[in-house]
Amino acid sequence: MSIQEIAQAVEELKRDQALSLVEQALNDGTDPAGIVQNGIVGGLEGIGKRFEAEEYFLAELMMGGKISQACIDLVTPHLPDSAGAKAGVVVIGAVEGDLHDIGYGLVATQLELNGFEVHKIGVNIPAMTFIDKAKEKNADIIGLSAFLVTTIPNCNELIDYLRDMGLKDKYKVIIGGTETSQDKADAMGADGWAKNAVGAVDLCKRLMASKK
Ligand code: B12
Known part of the structure; x- marks a missing residue:
């Protein structure tokens, strides 16, 4: 399993696969920030490129947004917290x-x-x-x-x-x-x-x- 596969699942709008790959990556101890930046956001970049190439249209853009948000919601509780005074x-x-x-x-x-x-x-x-x-x-x-x-x-x-x-x-x-x-x-x-x-x-x- 690689972060690249998460990006690919997001880009190809495979919601269930993207979510289970994210879960798997978290269980494997993969850096949560890397999952977001290189996996989920990487996938959204691919969606943006396909949209530009007129391979995807607004419906796909919207679906990509929803899938990504669901993936991000899975990762958020795992991001490292920094306690301390209000910054x-x-x-x-x-x-x-x-x-x-x-x-x-x-x-x-x-x-x-x-x-x-x-x-x-x-x-x-x-x-x-x-x-x-x-x-x-x-x-x-x-x-x-x-x-x-x-x-x-x-x-x-x-x-x-x-x-x-x-x-x-x-x-x-x-x-x-x-x-x-x-x-x-x-x-x-x-x-x-x-x-x-x-x-x-x-x-x-x-x-x-x-x-x-
Ligand atoms: C998903 C998406 C949508 C979804 C948004 C869903 C949502 N809930 O946000 C929907 C379907 C609604 C949408 C609609 C449209 N979209 Co759109 N969309 C995208 C897409 C694919 C991904 C954007 C995204 O969320 N990326 C994920 C984030 C996490 O990535 P990021 O940008 O790296 O985010 C970081 C930085 O931006 C930064 N950041 C963000 N905000 C801030 C604020 C501050 C203060 C700071 C410091 C940093 C910061 O930090 C972020 C986190 O690391 C982009 C393609 C792209 N490459 O950006 C097109 C894109 C932005 N959309 C585009 C277009 C054209 C549209 C529409 C006009 C399409 C249409 N014909 O209707 C509409 C406009 C709607 C509107 N009025 O806003 C174009 C814009 C082109 C342009 N030159 O203006 C893009 C670039 C696609 C393309 N390649 O053509 N879109």
């Missing part, structure tokens, strides 16, 4: 127009496991709702997830609002999602970008250290 408060969600929640869900889980208090506020969230939530929860960091070229400008919008409201220094804004990059983050004045959930934890830790 910081993060409000995270998908920006207006964006319905992709698997990626930021993984970021939220990793942050929680690393001692952050995380408030997941959902998908298709308008900029002002992020800001209101950040105020309500006294957040340190606002995490914006954007997977589409058409939704990335909504990250800019939120940063512009924070500037106009004189709140740009109060909240650190980080972005992530397939079509985002460090360059895009820099261009819009975000405080950081991360490629994946592990990178997001490092980033948030660094930002919290710079706040102190």
